[in-house]
Amino acid sequence: MSRQFISGNDAFALGILLAKPAVISAYPITPQTTVVERLSEYVESGELDAEFIHVESEHSALSCAIGASAAGVRTFTATSSQGLLYMAECLPYAAGGRYPIVMMNANRAIALPWNIYGDQSDSLSQLACGWIQAYAEDAQEALDFALMSYYIAEHPQVAVPFMVNLDGFHITHTYEIVDVPTREQADAFLPPYETENRIDFARPKNMAFSAGPGHNKIFRRNHHKAMLRSSEVIVECESRFAEFFGRRYSGLVDAYKTDDAEFVLVTLGSVAGLARDAADELRGQGAKAGVLRLRYMRPFPEEAIRKALAGAKAVAVLEKDISPGKGGAVFAEVSGVCESVRLNAIGGLGGEDISKESLRSVFAMLAEGKEGELWL
């Protein structure tokens, strides 16, 4: 283990270096670009024995990754924003084919209007594409997700692709102190990728085929079940991770002082730290405030949310996206499992700062019994 002062992108790239993908395909897009720059440097220096493929678009980046995964090797790609949307056709393709590709997505606003800064509109628009979706809070968790994502995605009980989301700039470009595992530790933690779902000359296969009515349902249901099963594999993976690296994660959600909380803010990504600070300040003034950070959006942490919010009087969801004509995507999902959800705070769009004061006001509005939508 070494301690390094690095950006979230660099931390993630180190995690991928340790995971040793055999094929990396990528196309540059801000703010993801430095991840693949680091990886190409590792390939150049010989630290990473991988094929780095310069593709001509994000669509090709994921299409290429699907081909490599179908050949049976560990594969990585990364993207952001418009790039994620440009490759969108390939997202359910990779998932339906059950190819355990890992992709980093630097969460960023989508056009129009053009905006290169961070929000979560890109990945939250793709919740139904069949990928596991995790949201890191900081650079350390980003690195750890890079390692754990392969373990979970490649697990025989799961076999679905894994999207790790890092808040654009807030995580990708912010420097933090990160514990970096050694090569030996990483190798011991993460077994090599083995699968039968691959091109095989001894037993030739027809892959990525059509399935008509009747059969279609079976493949889709199997995929859904695998996603649900992945919740257990995530827990198993985190116990294993704690044994190897000493850092223990908390499953699909990260609950902060929710046990006795009357007012809870549900959110995801890097803003959670600020939310915890706000909750602590309010607790200092006698208000029972808590924060529930969703570490995963898929599989959706239904049970964990229900449990964490069971005693709450009023709940707000804070998210950096908007589904015009409805509201926040996360709000809609959390409302479906908890009756106490009252407020939908929309903030951080197009990279706008979210202040602690604004979070305190969200808690205050919950205490006042306010309902509806709130634009920070």
Added chain:
Amino acid sequence: MAVTAKNISRNEFFLGHKACAGCGASLAVRIALKTLGERAVATLPAGCMSAVGFNFPQLAFANNAIISTFAGTASMMTGIAAGLRRRGEKDVAVVGFAGDGGTADIGIQALSGAIDRNDDILYICYDNEAYMNTGIQKSSLTPFGAATTTTPAGRNIRGNPGKKKNMFAIVAAHGIPYAATASVGYILDYARKVEKAARIRGTKYIHVLAPCPTGWGYDVADTVEIAREAVDCGLWPLQEFEAGEFRLNRKPGNIAGVKDYLKRQGRFRHLTDADMERIAKPEGDR
């Protein structure tokens, strides 16, 4: 040893599929796979051949085969080639079969990228000159004057007003190691080009004319004859591009045959003599 009718593999790798009677494209896939053998990995985007070959549980490929996204034939092949290389697989032929729309329209970006990287793949475009699988819509490889369901021949417009994109020249302009045109009417010429391409490292491109009785409007028994006529009348010259040099494989014998070629196909039935002369002129639109 050059492939011949006698020594070509008796094994079938593409059988039990649902292609129309007289399908030229299925012939192109079948012969290429017989030539390449069991170490071929076939990638097919959305299109006629994937639609007829991959209907679970009726899967028609005896070798490894996969459907790519429509635009992603070449990029998926890139990934497959890289993945197999990493697995230490040698003597593998990563081959793609994409239609004219899948190649010249939606797939051209990925194809250009693969050629640019000089990935070790063989890309075969089976050209039936329109989006046949979806019901005969115009592609950029539909020739001038052809009636399709999106370029109908009526009083105001007489079929496709545009001309056929020259994919062979576009591909050659990349400086590709090997490119060729072929026709299912000259099947041994085609098979030998596939065989030659398989021995060359880097990106290879073969553009095979594959007539479609359903879309072109001729009798299902005439596919091979029509495919020969297209070559003989000079509309579809058989060519190669290798090591930077162009080569014409076969001198067109019957330039006057253009009208006969056009007249026997329903899609050209509406053409006037002037239209046909325009098509026949070597410098004219095709």
